[in-house]
Amino acid sequence: xDYEKITENLxxxxxxxxxxxxxxxxxxxxxxxxxxLDNYPRDExxxxxxxxxxxxxxxx
Amino acid sequence: xxxxxxxSISSSGRNxxxxxxxxxxxxxxxxxxxxxxxxxxxxxxxxxxxVFQNEGQFNKLKNVIDSCKIFININEDKxxxxxxxxxxxxxxxxxxxGVNSLTTGNYFYNGKEIKLEDFKKKVNVRVIxxxxxxxxxxxxxxxxxxxxISQKLETLEKSLLLVESYKERLDxxxxxxxxxxxxxxxxxxxxxxDKNAALETSILYREQSLLQQRDQVPLLKKxxxxxxxxxxxxxxxxxxxxxxxxxxxxxxxxxxxxxxxxEKKQKELQGRFDAELQDWIxxxxxxxxxxxxxxxxxxxxxxxxxxxxxLQSDDLQASIKYNQGQIETLENNSxxxxxxxxxxxxxxERVLGINGFLLRIDEFCNQIQGExxxxxxxxxxxxxxxETSISPNDLREFxxxxxxxxxxxxQLKEYENKVTQINKQLQTLRxxxxxxxxxxxxxxxxxxxxxxxxxxxxxxxEFLEKKTTIAIQEKLGSVQATxxxxxEDIGSAQAKLSDITHDAEELAKMPSESVIRENLSxxxxxxxxxxxxxxxxxxxEIQKEIGRxxxxxxxxxxxxxxxxAKIKEIKQDMDSVADQFKNIGKKLxxxxxxxxxxxxxxxxxxxxxxxxxxxxxxxxMQSLQKDLEAIVAGKNARNARxxxxxxxxFDRIFREMYGQExxxxxxxxxxxxxxxxxxxxxxxVFETKxxxxxxxxxxxxxxxxxxxxxxxxxxxxxSKSAEYGIIILDESYALLDHEHSQDLYEFQKxxxxxxxxxxxxxxxxxxxxxxQVVMKLRADTEKAAKLGSDAELATLKxxxxxxxxxxxxxxxxxxxxxxxxxx
Numbered sequence: 014x015d016y017e018k019i020t021e022n023l024x025x026x027x028x029x030x031x032x033x034x035x036x037x038x039x040x041x042x043x044x045x046x047x048x049x050l051d052n053y054p055r056d057e058x059x060x061x062x063x064x065x066x067x068x069x070x071x072x073x
Numbered sequence: 074x075x076x077x078x079x080x081s082i083s084s085s086g087r088n089x090x091x092x093x094x095x096x097x098x099x100x101x102x103x104x105x106x107x108x109x110x111x112x113x114x115x116x117x118x119x120x121x122x123x124v125f126q127n128e129g130q131f132n133k134l135k136n137v138i139d140s141c142k143i144f145i146n147i148n149e150d151k152x153x154x155x156x157x158x159x160x161x162x163x164x165x166x167x168x169x170x171g172v173n174s175l176t177t178g179n180y181f182y183n184g185k186e187i188k189l190e191d192f193k194k195k196v197n198v199r200v201i202x203x204x205x206x207x208x209x210x211x212x213x214x215x216x217x218x219x220x221x222i223s224q225k226l227e228t229l230e231k232s233l234l235l236v237e238s239y240k241e242r243l244d245x246x247x248x249x250x251x252x253x254x255x256x257x258x259x260x261x262x263x264x265x266x267d268k269n270a271a272l273e274t275s276i277l278y279r280e281q282s283l284l285q286q287r288d289q290v291p292l293l294k295k296x297x298x299x300x301x302x303x304x305x306x307x308x309x310x311x312x313x314x315x316x317x318x319x320x321x322x323x324x325x326x327x328x329x330x331x332x333x334x335x336e337k338k339q340k341e342l343q344g345r346f347d348a349e350l351q352d353w354i355x356x357x358x359x360x361x362x363x364x365x366x367x368x369x370x371x372x373x374x375x376x377x378x379x380x381x382x383x384l385q386s387d388d389l390q391a392s393i394k395y396n397q398g399q400i401e402t403l404e405n406n407s408x409x410x411x412x413x414x415x416x417x418x419x420x421x422e423r424v425l426g427i428n429g430f431l432l433r434i435d436e437f438c439n440q441i442q443g444e445x446x447x448x449x450x451x452x453x454x455x456x457x458x459x460e461t462s463i464s465p466n467d468l469r470e471f472x473x474x475x476x477x478x479x480x481x482x483x484q485l486k487e488y489e490n491k492v493t494q495i496n497k498q499l500q501t502l503r504x505x506x507x508x509x510x511x512x513x514x515x516x517x518x519x520x521x522x523x524x525x526x527x528x529x530x531x532x533x534x535e536f537l538e539k540k541t542t543i544a545i546q547e548k549l550g551s552v553q554a555t556x557x558x559x560x561e562d563i564g565s566a567q568a569k570l571s572d573i574t575h576d577a578e579e580l581a582k583m584p585s586e587s588v589i590r591e592n593l594s595x596x597x598x599x600x601x602x603x604x605x606x607x608x609x610x611x612x613x614e615i616q617k618e619i620g621r622x623x624x625x626x627x628x629x630x631x632x633x634x635x636x637x638a639k640i641k642e643i644k645q646d647m648d649s650v651a652d653q654f655k656n657i658g659k660k661l662x663x664x665x666x667x668x669x670x671x672x673x674x675x676x677x678x679x680x681x682x683x684x685x686x687x688x689x690x691x692x693x694m695q696s697l698q699k700d701l702e703a704i705v706a707g708k709n710a711r712n713a714r715x716x717x718x719x720x721x722x723f724d725r726i727f728r729e730m731y732g733q734e735x736x737x738x739x740x741x742x743x744x745x746x747x748x749x750x751x752x753x754x755x756x757x758v759f760e761t762k763x764x765x766x767x768x769x770x771x772x773x774x775x776x777x778x779x780x781x782x783x784x785x786x787x788x789x790x791x792s793k794s795a796e797y798g799i800i801i802l803d804e805s806y807a808l809l810d811h812e813h814s815q816d817l818y819e820f821q822k823x824x825x826x827x828x829x830x831x832x833x834x835x836x837x838x839x840x841x842x843x844x845q846v847v848m849k850l851r852a853d854t855e856k857a858a859k860l861g862s863d864a865e866l867a868t869l870k871x872x873x874x875x876x877x878x879x880x881x882x883x884x885x886x887x888x889x890x891x892x893x894x895x896x
Contacts, residue, residue, distance in 0.1 A: 020221035023722050027697045028690070030714040036686040043683065044228060047235070057660070063239045064661075064676065071679035 043070040075825045075895065078797060078832045079146045080116070086139035087111050095146070096892040097825045098818070098833045102840075102879075103888025109836045113200045113801040115141050118172060119156040120198040121189055124216075125170045135160045145196055147797060154196055155181040169220050197795030201787045203780065203804035211752065214726070215705040222698045226691060233687040240680050247657050249681075252674050255650060259670070262643045265636055272633045279626050286619045289598045293612040296589045298579065300605040307577040311570060318566040325559040328552050335549045350526060357522040360515050367512040374505050389513040396509060400502045407495040414488040431472045438465040438472070707753050723752035730786045731757070738816075740778045777808045784817060792829035801834040818893060825895045839888065843880040850876055 028037040046066040053059035077095035088108035093099060103109045114134075117123040125131040141158040157179045164173040180192045372380050383392055442465060453462050463471070590600065598615070600607050651666055658669030700710035701719050710716030727750035737744060744759035748766060751758060756770045774782070784805050791798050806814050824830040850873040857866040882889035 017221065019722075019726065020218050023218060023718070024222065024225060024694070024697065026722070027715060027718055028693065030718055031693050033686075033689060033693060036690060039683070039686055040229065040232065040690055043232060047232065050235075060239060060242060063235065067236070067239075067679050067683055068676060071682050 039070050043067070046070065075828070075831055076148050076797070078148075078799065081144045081146075082112050082115060082141065083144075084115070084138065084141040086137050089115060089141070090888060091886070093834060094890050094892060095149075097831070097895045098821050098835070098893035100835045100837055100891040100893060101888055102837050102883075102891065104839050104883070107887035109888065110803055113803050113834070113836060115158065116143065116198040116799070116801065117200045118177065119143050119158060120193055120196065121171070121174050121177065122197070122199055123171060125165075127170070128165050128167070131163075131165045131170075131172070135163050152195075153181075153183050154192065155184075156192070157181075167220070170216070194795055196797045196799065197791070198799045198801065199787065199791050199794075200801040200803050201784050201805055203802075203807050211705065211723075211755065214723070215701065218701055219698060222694060222701070226694050226698070229687055229691045229694060233684070233691065236680060236683055236687065240684065243677065243680065247654065247673065249677050251650070252670070252677060255647070255654065255670060256674060258643055258647050262640070262647060265639045265643060269633065269636045269640060272629055272636060276626065276629050276633065279622050279629070283619060283622050283626065285596045286615050286622065289593060289596050289615050290612065290619070292589050292593050292596070293598070293608060293615060295583055296586060296593070296600075297605065297608045297612055298576075299583055299586055299589070300603075300608055302576060302580050305576075307573050307580075310573050311577070314566055314570040314573065318563060318570060321559050321562045321566060325556060325563060328556045328559065332549065332552045332556065335545055335552065339545050339549065353522050353525050357519055357526065360519045360522065364512065364515045364519065367508055367515060370508045371505070371512065374501060374508060383509075389509060389516060393506060393509045393513060396502060396506045400499060400506060403495055403499050403502065407492065407499065410488060410492050410495060414492060417488060427475075431475055435469060435472045438469045441465055704753055707755070720752055724750045726750075727752075727757075730789065731782060733785070733789060736782055736785060740774065740782045777810055777813055780805060780808045781813045781817065785820060788820065788824060788830065792824060792827075797831040798829065799832045799834065800830055801836060803836045804838065806835070806837060821893075822895050835893075839883065843876060843883055843889075847873065847876050847880050 025034070025037065028034050043066055046069060050059065050062060050066075053062050075097040077097075079095035080093040082089045082091055088106060088111065090101060090103065090108050090112040093101070093112075101109055114123060115138075125134075138158070138160040141160070143154075143156040143158070145154040145156075146152070147154070159176070159178045162176050164176045165171075166173040174189050177189060180187045180189055182192070182195075368380075368384060371383065374380075375383065383389075453460060586603065590603070593599070598611070600611055654670065655666050658664075658666060658673075661669065661673075663669035663672065696712050697715050697719075700712055700715035703710055704716060704719050704723075710719065728747050731741075731750075732747050737746075741747070741757075741759060743761065744767070745762050745764075746760045748758045748760050750756075751768075754768075754770070756768050759767050759769060761767050784802060788800055791800055802817075806817070809817065818835075821830070821833040821835075825833070850869060854866065854869045854873050857869050861869075879889035879891070
């Protein structure tokens with residue numbers, strides 16, 4: 014049994030119940046992009062990357 | 074039989090069963106402490122499935138195992154997996170109560186290193202322990218859910234922190250308020266630019282309209298003129314007016330001559346009157362000069378305040394009278410004083426004479442003082458009273474006393490001074506009187522002359538004959554009135570003549586009506602009908618329109634001035650921060666301010682949106698986690714939606730897990746199906762075979778039933794979870810009766826046959842006395858060799874051989890393995 018999958022299913026359904034499915038997806042997209050963030054030094058380059066991540070996660 | 078999978082374990086620190094046979098279903102019977110369960114635990118850890126009770130248990134295990142290598146050979150060495158567990162590097166993963174998968178160890182496939190995830194896809198080991206049950210399974214699910222949600226919460230909070238700190242840095246660079254202010258200014262700037270453009274367009278349009286309208290006016294006027302002139306005979310009108318004009322001029326000329334004669338006569342009379350008047354004026358001027366001189370004199374004689382009062386007084390006679398009174402009083406004073414002075418003078422002369430005599434006697438006495446006879450000589454004095462003798466010294470003393478008596482009278486000097494002073498006052502008063510008298514005389518003269526001059530008009534009749542004067546005056550007035558009337562008539566006639574001439578000339582120069590109308594039409598002006606009234610009406614309309622347009626144009630030009638000033642003001646305001654914003658924009662790769670501001674504004678909104686999303690998700694996730702714990706603890710969820718969802722999810726999982734046919738055969742025998750699973754009450758609602766609903770608490774089932782159900786559930790859960798699923802049932806049979814045990818083995822056989830699970834390892838305690846078993850089998854074999862059949866003997870020999878092997882294994886390693894034939 015894939016507990017990860019079961020839990021994910023529970024969380025997703027909870028977010029749907031609260032009409033937050035789109036917001037949850039935004040978070041997952043943002044999270045996915047932030048995986049490589051540790052590769053960036055803590056300077057403007059990193060902020061540039063965060064800026065790109067936010068621009069990508071939140072559509073106008 | 075499925076694919077053969079043999080397992081060998083090499084470890085130090087704790088005993089572990091070193092090898093497991095390749096057969097699909099194996100029983101391991103062993104003594105306590107030989108390492109059956111430990112081997113199972115290591116295999117489960119290697120698969121990443123082992124869940125520790127707590128971190129303490131994790132640390133305990135980590136510290137007692139020095140090393141552990143697991144070799145799994147599949148299908149006679151065709152696939153070789155090797156796992157090198159490294160307990161010394163293990164890290165505890167709190168979210169799953171397990172080993173952090175990155176620290177578990179090294180994995181190899183046919184000698185080549187692979188990842189745990191890849192290993193798990195191929196080989197997945199799960200241990201079902203005898204002490205696990207349905208209740209524990211619920212707790213297990215709850216823990217899994219809670220830890221997984223915690224993981225998500227942790228990730229969410231990390232993301233929130235990341236975005237918040239990013240927002241703080243953004244705000245330091247260019248905050249939201251500054252953006253809003255700049256955007257507001259920009260909006261205001263665009264609005265005034267729009268207004269300016271609208272005004273410019275309107276002004277241009279209005280100016281063009283005005284040009285057209287102004288061009289229409291002269292054309293309309295021309296048309297109006299032409300329409301006005303229609304039906305007039307200019308020539309006849311000119312001739313008539315010329316005749317009238319000539320007549321007026323002739324009359325005018327005669328009247329002018331008459332006027333000149335009258336004026337000449339009047340002037341002659343006027344000249345005489347003027348000579349007399351001039352003489353009076355000259356005299357009056359002379360008197361006025363004299364009056365000024367007298368005033369100056371008076372100012373020298375009186376104090377300033379008194380003289381001004383005097384000059385302002387109308388009644389100088391009273392002043393003169395008062396002055397005369399003062400003079401008389403002073404003269405009387407002077408007279409008395411002089412008399413007193415004369416008396417005193419007489420008296421004083423006598424005193425002076427006595428004193429002179431006494432002085433001479435004193436001088437005599439002084440002369441004789443040095444003579445020899447002076448000491449006892451006597452001077453004989455003869456007087457009216459007789460004769461007496463006196464010594465010189467006594468005489469001198471007498472004289473000295475007499476001088477004091479006959480001293481000059483002091484009053485004499487004072488009287489002299491008084492007289493002098495009175496004389497001076499008298500002189501002043503007399504001068505004042507003279508000046509006032511003269512002034513009064515001059516004033517009177519001036520008054521008389523003024524009255525004469527002023528009464529000139531009245532007096533002119535004294536020089537002229539009254540009738541003549543009146544006649545000339547009246548005549549002159551009448552003539553002048555006639556001249557004036559004629560002048561007006563001439564002017565009017567000339568103007569009319571000029572107008573007619575002008576009209577005639579203008580009419581001759583005018584274009585035709587049709588040409589004018591065509592030109593008007595080109596300018597956008599049409600007349601409904603060609604009448605003077607229509608034309609005049611149109612002209613008034615156009616002129617009013619021009620007036621309105623000019624007024625509005627003026628207002629708009631004022632407005633555009635204000636708007637341009639506002640544009641300048643806002644631009645200056647924006648420029649003051651624009652450079653700073655541009656520099657920030659450059660760093661972000663923008664060359665122009667506008668696009669940068671648009672982007673930045675939008676980006677900040679996105680940051681805020683993301684922050685809002687993360688906070689909201691955290692809140693909802695925390696609520697979900699709390700409600701999950703509450704429900705598993707038998708309480709109500711705070712959020713009803715969460716509550717329904719959690720209850721539904723557990724219902725779904727458990728119905729799926731326990732809804733299989735075998736459960737109804739061996740555990741839920743009296744029921745037809747599970748209707749629902751109530752996590753809060755920890756009860757299962759069944760449908761009975763008669764179609765009724767019946768509720769049963771999990772605890773109401775027997776321990777064996779619960780264990781059986783749990784084992785079946787886990788096996789079902791593991792089925793086809795990996796290419797080679799391995800399930801270890803660690804002393805799960807202790808609570809199972811024979812029937813359930815046999816069914817479980819049957820179930821294992823079916824799973825092997827279906828390919829869902831590759832290998833079952835059943836761990837059992839070593840309960841039988843193998844020595845006794847072997848001894849009995851030997852006895853039975855010997856007996857069968859003598860009395861029994863060959864078949865019976867063969868079976869007994871096999872059993873003996875098998876058990877002797879088990880005995881040897883137990884004696885050697887403490888356990889033995891029995892193969893259960895899968896098919």
